[in-house]
Amino acid sequence: xxxxxxxxxxxxxxxxxxxxxxxxxxxxxxxxxxxxxxxxxxxxxxxxxxxxxxxxxxxxxxxxxxxxxxxxxxxxxxxxxxxxxxxxxxxxxxxxxxxxxxxxxxxxxxxxxxxxxxxxxxxxxxxxxxxxxxxxxxxxxxxxxxxxxxxxxxxxxxxxxxxxxxxxxxxxxxxxxxxxxxxxxxxxxxxxxxxxxxxxxxxxxxxxxxxxxxxxxxxxxxxxxxxxxxxxxxxxxxxxxxxxxxxxxxxxxxxxxxxxxxxxxxxxxxxxxxxxxxxxxxxxxxxxxxxxxxxxxxxxxxxxxxxxxxxxxxxxxxxxxxxxxxxxxxxxxxxxxxxxxxxxxxxxxxxxxxxxxxxxxxxxxxxxxxxxxxxxxxxxxxxxxxxxxxxxxxxxxxxxxxxxxxxxxxxx
Amino acid sequence: xxxxxxxxxxxxxxxxxxxxxxxxxxxxxxxxxxxxxxxxxxxxxxxxxxxxxxxxxxxxxxxxxxxxxxxxxxxxxxxxxxxxxxxxxxxxxxxxxxxxxxxxxxxxxxxxxxxxxxxxxxxxxxxxxxxxxxxxxxxxxxxxxxxxxxxxxxxxxxxxxxxxxxxxxxxxxxxxxxxxxxxxxxxxxxxxxxxxxxxxxxxxxxxxxxxxxxxxxxxxxxxxxxxxxxxxxxxxxxxxxxxxxxxxxxxxxxxxxxxxxxxxxxxxxxxxxxxxxxxxxxxxxxxxxxxxxxxxxxxxxxxxxxxxxxxxxxxxxxxxxxxxxxxxxxxxxxxxxxxxxxxxxxxxxxxxxxxxxxxxxxxxxxxxxxxxxxxxxxxxxxxxxxxxxxxxxxxxxx
Numbered sequence: 001x002x003x004x005x006x007x008x009x010x011x012x013x014x015x016x017x018x019x020x021x022x023x024x025x026x027x028x029x030x031x032x033x034x035x036x037x038x039x040x041x042x043x044x045x046x047x048x049x050x051x052x053x054x055x056x057x058x059x060x061x062x063x064x065x066x067x068x069x070x071x072x073x074x075x076x077x078x079x080x081x082x083x084x085x086x087x088x089x090x091x092x093x094x095x096x097x098x099x100x101x102x103x104x105x106x107x108x109x110x111x112x113x114x115x116x117x118x119x120x121x122x123x124x125x126x127x128x129x130x131x132x133x134x135x136x137x138x139x140x141x142x143x144x145x146x147x148x149x150x151x152x153x154x155x156x157x158x159x160x161x162x163x164x165x166x167x168x169x170x171x172x173x174x175x176x177x178x179x180x181x182x183x184x185x186x187x188x189x190x191x192x193x194x195x196x197x198x199x200x201x202x203x204x205x206x207x208x209x210x211x212x213x214x215x216x217x218x219x220x221x222x223x224x225x226x227x228x229x230x231x232x233x234x235x236x237x238x239x240x241x242x243x244x245x246x247x248x249x250x251x252x253x254x255x256x257x258x259x260x261x262x263x264x265x266x267x268x269x270x271x272x273x274x275x276x277x278x279x280x281x282x283x284x285x286x287x288x289x290x291x292x293x294x295x296x297x298x299x300x301x302x303x304x305x306x307x308x309x310x311x312x313x314x315x316x317x318x319x320x321x322x323x324x325x326x327x328x329x330x331x332x333x334x335x336x337x338x339x340x341x342x343x344x345x346x347x348x349x350x351x352x353x354x355x356x357x358x359x360x361x362x363x364x365x366x367x368x369x370x371x372x373x374x375x376x377x378x379x380x381x382x383x384x385x386x387x388x389x390x391x392x393x394x395x396x397x398x399x400x401x402x403x404x405x406x407x408x409x410x411x412x
Numbered sequence: 413x414x415x416x417x418x419x420x421x422x423x424x425x426x427x428x429x430x431x432x433x434x435x436x437x438x439x440x441x442x443x444x445x446x447x448x449x450x451x452x453x454x455x456x457x458x459x460x461x462x463x464x465x466x467x468x469x470x471x472x473x474x475x476x477x478x479x480x481x482x483x484x485x486x487x488x489x490x491x492x493x494x495x496x497x498x499x500x501x502x503x504x505x506x507x508x509x510x511x512x513x514x515x516x517x518x519x520x521x522x523x524x525x526x527x528x529x530x531x532x533x534x535x536x537x538x539x540x541x542x543x544x545x546x547x548x549x550x551x552x553x554x555x556x557x558x559x560x561x562x563x564x565x566x567x568x569x570x571x572x573x574x575x576x577x578x579x580x581x582x583x584x585x586x587x588x589x590x591x592x593x594x595x596x597x598x599x600x601x602x603x604x605x606x607x608x609x610x611x612x613x614x615x616x617x618x619x620x621x622x623x624x625x626x627x628x629x630x631x632x633x634x635x636x637x638x639x640x641x642x643x644x645x646x647x648x649x650x651x652x653x654x655x656x657x658x659x660x661x662x663x664x665x666x667x668x669x670x671x672x673x674x675x676x677x678x679x680x681x682x683x684x685x686x687x688x689x690x691x692x693x694x695x696x697x698x699x700x701x702x703x704x705x706x707x708x709x710x711x712x713x714x715x716x717x718x719x720x721x722x723x724x725x726x727x728x729x730x731x732x733x734x735x736x737x738x739x740x741x742x743x744x745x746x747x748x749x750x751x752x753x754x755x756x757x758x759x760x761x762x763x764x765x766x767x768x769x770x771x772x773x774x775x776x777x778x779x780x781x782x783x784x785x786x787x788x789x790x791x792x793x794x795x796x797x798x799x800x801x802x803x804x805x806x807x808x809x810x
Binding site for chain 1: 639
């Protein structure tokens with residue numbers, strides 16, 4: 001039994017943020033019906049990769065990862081009859097979630113009022129980049145835009161270099177997590193009171209919320225925010241960095257093996273010095289106290305890297321952790337998926353079957369519920385894979401009518 | 413005041429950085445969150461920056477940010493009487509949110525097995541670096557935000573093109589390993605509370621921060637799983653198996669802007685026409701149909717034109733120009749830039765929270781979403797140390 005068994009979500013999510021939100025609901029057992037059309041398939045099928053094998057609308061591994069556990073239907077929303085069918089689906093659903101630009105749902109007649117006319121207690125979560133009101137309501141974003149605008153990009157990188165930003169759409173993931181939270185709290189409220197709601201989620205606002213104490217520091221102390229590479233002003237730690245290790249023969253990029261090391265306590269600092277054979281550092285005026293180390297981080301980092309350069313990141317991690325020093329290899333997805341024993345122990349990447357791609361691992365659910373754990377029972381849907389079930393069984397549309405709807409490019 | 417989703421839900425929080433953000437989100441959604449701290453205060457009260465740059469348990473802006481709307485009680489968990497007080501709190505709670513080292517809940521007498529016997533409806537969420545069991549737990553691995561950003565995968569994707577700087581990958585700003593773990597804790601707790609409405613029973617939730625980050629790295633995982641390709645870091649844009657076109661440019665105000673070339677064919681046509689109108693991009697055909705080959709051939713011309721365009725405008729100016737034409741362009745703003753922003757003002761994003769001890773209010777980023785029925789809100793500033801001892805613990809000695 002899944003925790004969300006019996007809950008049906010109509011999913012108009014596309015690209016990543018919306019699908020990320022609904023995949024969490026699907027993992028916990030909600031029946032998520034993903035709505036696409038041949039005229040406008042999810043761009044995750046066509047633009048986001050990798051796509052595997054021969055050209056096919058169903059060959060995206062990316063799509064599979066973010067849409068496993070979901071049902072898929074085709075529905076042409078540009079047709080009047082398509083919008084009527086959508087209304088019938090709303091009437092039998094508990095929630096609707098979308099991450100279109102603001103205004104798209106309104107044009108179809110399915111803003112909150114329109115949805116509520118079909119289902120009075122519907123929960124509607126919209127996830128536009130900048131929300132559904134305000135002067136930038138119609139601005140368009142994808143993950144990197146959200147990260148740039150919010151301040152997250154500004155906070156990432158070295159202070160003497162331009163921002164490094166994020167090497168992936170952190171805010172598509174995290175906007176999706178916030179969308180799932182918004183949907184769950186709304187469903188909880190509805191279960192207790194019978195009342196539905198519209199959640200207007202702005203991904204940029206969700207991102208600004210994650211900039212730590214930066215805004216308070218400006219408001220209270222007048223200090224502008226900055227970036228600090230891999231160092232840590234708060235809490236103050238030194239060393240606190242990422243160090244180059246010995247090149248590995250199987251390194252796919254070459255000389256790109258790194259280990260992160262942080263000493264949070266005096267005890268860990270002493271253990272680090274001992275492992276590195278640098279007991280003299282403990283008496284060195286540059287390093288003897290935390291204050292001194294913070295003032296001499298460049299020299300300290302050089303000394304540490306002289307040691308890490310002589311061994312693999314894996315060895316450095318093991319030797320340091322054995323001595324009680326926080327350390328971790330900078331793991332690539334190769335290591336996450338294939339090497340890391342802790343992630344493997346937790347079953348972090350479960351396997352699903354996809355009708356075209358076959359058996360593949362997907363990103364699993366890191367919150368493990370003891371009685372109603374997430375379950376992984378199918379891969380992402382082929383385009384329109386579940387038309388027969390959704391239109392036939394759920395809406396009771398007969399085969400002749402289905403044939404007509406397909407011929408008229410309504411179910412299409 | 414309007415209703416909130418978690419009205420009447422009682423949460424006991426024994427959490428530091430790994431779980432504090434989750435407790436704050438629950439408090440915003442209406443839960444009564446009681447934060448249990450040691451008599452000297454929890455560790456995050458000692459994390460700066462501090463108000464007026466003067467350290468002190470009531471002056472940490474970090475603590476303020478992550479603990480609004482909570483109540484604080486102090487318990488000395490080395491003392492049997494206070495451990496009993498903790499057990500009573502948990503016995504009356506809907507949710508226990510903790511980030512204790514695995515096994516320590518048992519030592520405190522609040523292991524899920526015992527606590528749930530007395531309180532079967534209890535939802536117990538444990539948020540730790542690696543989870544409750546496994547080889548890294550057995551080996552007593554230690555971790556903080558930096559280490560999880562490395563071991564969990566985000567860091568390998570974040571950094572610079574080699575030609576920009578041959579430097580280590582970067583952490584991508586502070587505390588995101590904590591945020592991501594807390595988001596999954598919050599998802600788990602809400603899911604369990606919803607399920608409890610049907611079953612009448614709570615459950616145990618084991619959140620691993622490393623696993624949370626490991627499922628939050630997008631392309632890197634799919635390129636490995638489906639193509640056995642490793643992604644490489646690129647300045648200000650997605651890590652990718654091959655070198656991709658730059659998207660980040662410097663503007664006249666010395667700030668960066670993200671000028672991604674549109675995916676959409678019509679938008680691409682608009683961009684080319686605009687560049688030509690600006691006298692840029694010589695050689696671009698402004699009426700040719702969009703196709704991938706054309707884009708490939710034009711790629712370096714467009715990038716060169718964007719670089720010149722950026723050098724003519726401030727980042728804010730170009731951001732609004734681009735958005736006016738339907739491009740997903742975004743200025744690289746600092747977080748505090750939003751305080752004076754008309755969009756944030758129109759949406760009422762920031763809320764002024766009273767700090768009577770400083771005789772002033774402080775603007776906080778508001779709720780992460782707007783709701784027509786259960787609007788989350790900040791109930792008030794973070795609690796003073798032990799501020800709610802009497803109210804919560806009654807006569808129990810603190």
